[in-house]
């Protein structure tokens with residue numbers, strides 16, 4: 018019985034605090050608790066590996082008249098943090114993949130990836146994407162994984178280190194998480210104004 | 224030695240959609256109930272965020288779950304060695320179970336779902352039944368379940384528009400639904416530009432497009448807030464308590480009676496039984512200690528895989544092959560619901576579906592169940608087709624390319640810049656049947672951290688369901704084009720495996736015949752008279768719609784039966 022009493026009061030507590038939705042969406046300490054690795058100082062990739070990764074993601078999502086590149090938006094930071102924490106299980110595969118990529122750049126284009134022209138970098142990535150690149154456990158799989166993580170970094174909440182300045186959300190014209198969405202914001206003839214803000218508070222994203 | 228606790232009237236294993244529902248009628252009837260739940264209470268502040276990475280990419284709401292340590296293995300035939308199944312939308316371990324982060328589409332099954340065998344043979348002849356299917360009619364009709372659907376809809380709060388009130392048809396609702404006694408307790412979730420577009424597109428085709436029924440408050444209900452449509456409902460909890468999970472509805476109501484004790488973070492490992500074949504209680508681990516909770520009645524509500532596994536693990540003198548398994552039926556008639564979103568349309572205008580909830584949708588049921596003539600089609604059943612709100616940015620960036628752009632580089636960037644907000648996928652959910660080659664048992668090799676075998680899924684190929692899905696894919700394309708889509712892409716049909724399904728059904732099927740069913744028409748074991756089973760595991764077919772409201776109506780009915788027959792059941 019005492020257990021039940023305890024739970025009632027706890028539910029009431031939650032119910033009353035639930036009517037402060039702002040806190041639910043901006044409570045960054047809670048987010049830290051959930052994602053301990055998000056702001057750890059430790060890194061998964063060495064500076065040299067990071068350079069390669071930056072060069073890769075910058076070909077996947079290049080800077081152009083539509084806005085910043087994936088590296089400018091911080092996608093590699095997202096990836097590095099992911100590999101130190103929630104995705105630590107794939108860190109080794111990732112590091113091996115980057116090494117294979119640079120070796121393949123050398124063997125097929127005659128230089129390290131970061132020393133290649135944009136066209137030659139694209140040739141390396143295209144071969145990986147097609148699965149014709151050599152020296153990988155599975156180049157296509159690695160390419161798809163890098164692409165997927167780049168999307169997560171570019172278009173995920175800036176809390177995680179990418180999507181800096183909301184570059185990703187602006188590119189898609191995603192108007193950003195809002196606490197309360199009214200009927201005016203669910204029309205088709207008029208899009209909501211962008212609300213450039215992290216779910217964890219205004220301190221993130223810039 | 225297990226610590227022996229004071230006996231209770233009813234021990235319920237798992238407080239999810241099913242267990243969390245049954246506690247309320249039992250507690251109201253004055254029975255002392257112990258709700259033994261592997262997870263804890265979720266906290267909206269700590270656990271729920273408007274964040275796609277948190278909810279959908281990393282599934283952090285479920286990251287500490289027990290289910291992650293006991294993912295079933297999967298194989299397609301008995302000769303194979305099974306390997307770990309994927310689980311891309313994990314079930315929840317928490318008070319409230321998966322209703323804490325589900326999408327809350329809250330459907331009644333169609334009257335046809337309860338008697339597929341009789342109706343199909345009657346209309347199309349015996350050959351219409353798919354080869355190898357073990358389908359039986361349910362041991363109850365839609366009309367018998369209707370009062371319980373109604374009770375649950377009003378108890379938790381469901382938003383929707385009735386299509387059939389006592390025979391009076393309203394095309395604003397689902398005209399194919401079985402008769403209901405009254406209107407939904409709340410109107411549907413908000414109409415939007417997009418829902419209007421898709422409803423009128425269905426109308427142009429002469430189809431009945433109507434709004435999804437949702438266990439989400441479209442207006443304040445029972446002291447809880449209305450939905451704020453913020454767009455992070457899927458695989459995330461509601462920070463306002465507007466999603467009507469059992470954690471904010473029936474469980475708190477049951478606690479108020481003081482007849483329910485919630486025992487959280489308690490992992491049930493065995494159900495014990497005596498020499499006469501009656502269950503005596505459950506054994507669980509909590510905080511490193513082992514407890515025995517004696518109970519007059521045990522109700523299992525820990526989701527399909529664990530329901531079957533716990534029975535198979537609970538061997539005793541009376542049940543050498545596992546509890547309630549002397550007829551070898553535990554695990555049989557397993558069904559992983561065929562569903563998927565393979566047909567997408569690209570529009571020359573913005574759809575603005577970023578916000579809202581997944582259950583804020585439009586549905587077409589013209590191509591579901593037996594709502595159209597199947598003569599010569601080579602399959603029975605069909606699918607409901609749904610389009611909905613709640614598009615997240617990473618998912619939008621990973622959109623299908625409609626053969627219009629490469630998958631990276633500047634051209635891709637331009638493509639998503641123009642089109643990320645201009646496409647939608649149609650979600651098709653298919654009638655799914657049980658087969659001889661589809662069952663659950665214990666894996667002989669893979670174990671959970673306690674050393675117990677995990678559940679093994681064996682699921683062979685089927686003909687009926689893929690044919691139905693292929694057929695409705697063309698209907699989905701018509702619908703998208705009628706709404707103005709310029710491009711439609713059909714990706715290959717996903718197969719049912721190798722995943723752990725979030726709509727897993729069967730394994731403890733309900734039916735009159737003990738030779739082919741584990742529980743009787745009330746949900747009680749044919750073998751152990753004081754053991755009941757709650758959840759989709761009792762269902763013998765999966766309708767073309769999400770299962771949970773039916774699971775909950777059945778759970779309430781089982782509890783009701785127990786209350787009415789307390790003396791004879793506890794005998």
Ligand SMILES: Cc1cc2nc3c(=O)[nH]c(=O)nc-3n(C[C@H](O)[C@H](O)[C@H](O)COP(=O)(O)OP(=O)(O)OC[C@H]3O[C@@H](n4cnc5c(N)ncnc54)[C@H](O)[C@@H]3O)c2cc1C
Pocket residue numbers: 236237238239240241242259260261262312313314315316317318319320321322324325326327328329330457458489490491492524525526527529725726757758759769770771772774
């Ligand atoms: C992302 C997602 C979205 C969904 N959306 C919808 C939807 O829109 N509409 C719909 O109808 N359905 C939906 N579903 C399916 C729905 O969640 C299930 O049908 C429903 O939750 C099943 O009810 P249940 O009570 O059997 O299982 P659950 O709700 O999962 O509850 C089982 C409970 O048992 C506990 N448990 C398990 N093992 C033990 C043990 N050994 N000891 C103690 N406790 C234990 C678990 O911790 C859990 O709390 C969705 C599912 C997912 C994953």
